[in-house]
Amino acid sequence: MRLLKSKRFWLIILTLIIIGVLIYFIFFKKYIIENGSIPLNGQGQEVKDKTDPASQIRSLNSGSWHGKNFILDVLDEDLESKLDFCEYKIITYNNEKEYSTGWLKRKCNSDLNISVGEGKMCGFEGRNACWIYVRSKDVNGNQHNPSLENKSIIYLHIDWSKPIISKAFITDSLDGQSYPIFIEENESYNLKTEVSDNFKITGCNLYIDYQNQGIMLREDSSCQKKCDFGKEFIPEQPGVYQIFAACKDNANNISKSETVETRTNLVPVISSCRVNPTSGNINTQFNFSVDVQDPDNDPLSFSWNFGNEEFSNIKDASHFYKNPGTYNPEIIVSDDKGTNDSCLTAWVSILED
Ligand SMILES: [Ca+2]
Ligand SMILES: [Ca+2]
Ligand SMILES: [Ca+2]
Secondary structure, three states: HHHHHOOHHHHHHHHHHHHHHHHHHHHHHHHHHHHHOEEEEOOOOOOOOOOOOOEEOOOOOOOOOOOEEEEEEHHHHHHOEEEEEEEEEEEEEEOEEEEEEEEEOOOOEEEEEEOOOOOOOOOOOOOEEEEEEEEEEEEEEEEEOOOOOOOOOEEEEEEOOEEEEEOEEOOOOOOOOOOOOOEEEOOOEEEEEEEOOOOOOOEEEEEOOEEEEEEOEEEOOOOEEEEEEEEEEEOOOOOOOEEEEEEEOOOEEEEEOOOEEEEEOOOOOEEEEEOOOEEOOOOOOEEEEEEOOEEEEEEEEEEHHHHOOOOEEEOOEEOOOOOEEEEEOOEEEOOOOOEEEEEEOEHHHHOOO
């Protein structure tokens, strides 16, 4: 009780309170106002967060080609305090002219949808045409500085133009004909296509009857923007073949050539050939006839051999024999692809009067 009444005691208490208040204002207040909490190190002392947050694009590498919209997987983190906000920026180049979106807000640690095409985010075609920057800021105002090394900047090649297949199929078979042509069974054909692209053609595949026949060979291995491709084709069965090529560029833009329909030639078929009458003399008119069909409806040519070294190109020919004897007339019918069928009529007897 004596102690409580002592002036000196109260003076000591008052001094301690003043020192306490001073310490509070000088060391602690600042953190409470800024953070609402006081970060502490292992020894229970306060620590201010002075490290920058980090942002990184994880799903893509610089130098990849893009022709369609894509998604970026972005990682943001701050080791010592909390992230405040995250941003991105897109810089595009067209003929060395630079266009920037400026910094735009994005959701931290979320996918970022990037659109590709005319008037879109990556809106110009070209090598290194689209640069994407990401960054973040923590609650203490530390800001991440984007760089190529830590993958918070990536540059992309943009190409949305499909390859152009300038010609339908051509073939360099011996006769040099181009499609549509008639082909022959078990003959070898080199099917060729000519392709161009604004950047780089990666390859073509051959399709026959909508079945992938595999890759076509590039005639010049160093070609990029203009290439010829070829692949051998051997029609093993008679019939109709639908042929096209599908070609791809660096950015996986695919185009397909026009479909060419080609078919193996079918041989003319003679069902019967006749002569009427089958005997007579040198005054008798012998009438010849043939029934023939070409399954392709090709134009046909006729060649009668009357058996006496005399000939006719008329389908239903007539003939007078000059000498007595026995003859064996024959007809050969050819289509315009050079295939033919032949037929022997009955024997013709020319009697002496
Ligand atoms: Ca930080
Ligand atoms: Ca292209
Ligand atoms: Ca024919």
